Amino acid sequence: MTFSDTAILFEPFHLKTLSLRNRIVMAPMTRTFAPEGIPGRNVADYYRRRAENDVGLILSEGTVIDRPAASNHPAIPHFHGETALAGWQRVIDGVHQAGGRMGPQIWHVGSVANSMTDWVPAAEIESPSGLLSPGEPRGIAMTDEDIADAIDSFARAAAAAKALGFDTLEIHGAHGYLIDQFFWAGTNERSDRFGGATIRERAHFASEVIKSVRVAVGPDFPIILRVSQWKQQDYTVRLAETPALMTDWLAPLVEAGVDILHCSQRRFWEPEFPAIDGESGLNFAGWAKKLTGAATISVGSVGLSGEVMGAFAGEASTPQSFDALIERMDRGEFDLIAVGRAILNDPEWVSKVRGNNSAAFKGFSAAAFGELY
Ligand SMILES: Cc1cc2nc3c(=O)[nH]c(=O)nc-3n(C[C@H](O)[C@H](O)[C@H](O)COP(=O)(O)O)c2cc1C
Numbered sequence: 271m272t273f274s275d276t277a278i279l280f281e282p283f284h285l286k287t288l289s290l291r292n293r294i295v296m297a298p299m300t301r302t303f304a305p306e307g308i309p310g311r312n313v314a315d316y317y318r319r320r321a322e323n324d325v326g327l328i329l330s331e332g333t334v335i336d337r338p339a340a341s342n343h344p345a346i347p348h349f350h351g352e353t354a355l356a357g358w359q360r361v362i363d364g365v366h367q368a369g370g371r372m373g374p375q376i377w378h379v380g381s382v383a384n385s386m387t388d389w390v391p392a393a394e395i396e397s398p399s400g401l402l403s404p405g406e407p408r409g410i411a412m413t414d415e416d417i418a419d420a421i422d423s424f425a426r427a428a429a430a431a432k433a434l435g436f437d438t439l440e441i442h443g444a445h446g447y448l449i450d451q452f453f454w455a456g457t458n459e460r461s462d463r464f465g466g467a468t469i470r471e472r473a474h475f476a477s478e479v480i481k482s483v484r485v486a487v488g489p490d491f492p493i494i495l496r497v498s499q500w501k502q503q504d505y506t507v508r509l510a511e512t513p514a515l516m517t518d519w520l521a522p523l524v525e526a527g528v529d530i531l532h533c534s535q536r537r538f539w540e541p542e543f544p545a546i547d548g549e550s551g552l553n554f555a556g557w558a559k560k561l562t563g564a565a566t567i568s569v570g571s572v573g574l575s576g577e578v579m580g581a582f583a584g585e586a587s588t589p590q591s592f593d594a595l596i597e598r599m600d601r602g603e604f605d606l607i608a609v610g611r612a613i614l615n616d617p618e619w620v621s622k623v624r625g626n627n628s629a630a631f632k633g634f635s636a637a638a639f640g641e642l643y
Pocket of ligand 1: 297298299300301331332375442444445496534535536569570571572577578581608609610611612614639
């Protein structure tokens, strides 16, 4: 396999207090290696290996905020409590010693169960309207107090991220979890100020989270928000069918304080909308950047065949050229590219890209989920 000049991937990136040595981001990936929510030395070493091998920005696995039902697996790390935060201190110190940059992905799973376990939190599962997906009840609808505390919990986690020395943070607003359940009309039937017929109204919860996070971290600390059209409950759902609706959805969130939109799609090369005025080829991150002016991260099947949900179902993947990515980045369609499975599987992946050592790229199989390489 050959691939084109990758120089664009290795250009530095600067935004507010964040300075990255290159444009490659380790995508957030839940690993469930943190018993009782505490990330140990093995987790710190796993992230440090990525920093030692040139990853520009590491986004942590989803790490949960301080709400009783924010997690759906006992080995998902917490981002609250003295012992868990001490574990995260070790993580960020190791990454910094290796010259890396990192942000935690802060998360509340809403009413989504984890397919790997029957474990459920001791508290009631919570979501905007007590639904997992349209017409499928799970857990309870959040009260005003629950919502206020969830917003405050995101802000407390953000303050902790900054205090520990992280370089940025990502709020998980994608893939059908709590924040996305507020966005999605199918799971948000509220008639108060957190619900409504329009995506702009249903974005109110996210806006409130972002505003409180912004207050917690101050004006100069970069905030990333991850969003997706697709839901794990239904890959075909689209929150914004048109660019105008995408503006209604995302512009208020940028206004509320987001610096970087992390636009999750399963295949980065897929156009976001059918042909519109010569912009037909733009992907989700391309459109989000064009419509909001925010910096964006793209993601989805870089360097590997297949896609993430197929990998969860056991499909193996082989290394693939990413020339199409280089072309898009050369055009300035988006600013940064996140890579999931390829970096999960191989801590040296970015060094290999830099060295043009494509012969050394590895394929991916489900066995990788069980290892912290
Ligand atoms: C094991 C695994 C765990 C994941 N966990 C998360 C997560 O915690 N938060 C999140 O936003 N995305 C998560 N994802 C999605 C990835 O961030 C990424 O969007 C997806 O894997 C597509 O990128 P890829 O094709 O390069 O793997 C996960 C993916 C994998 C493979």
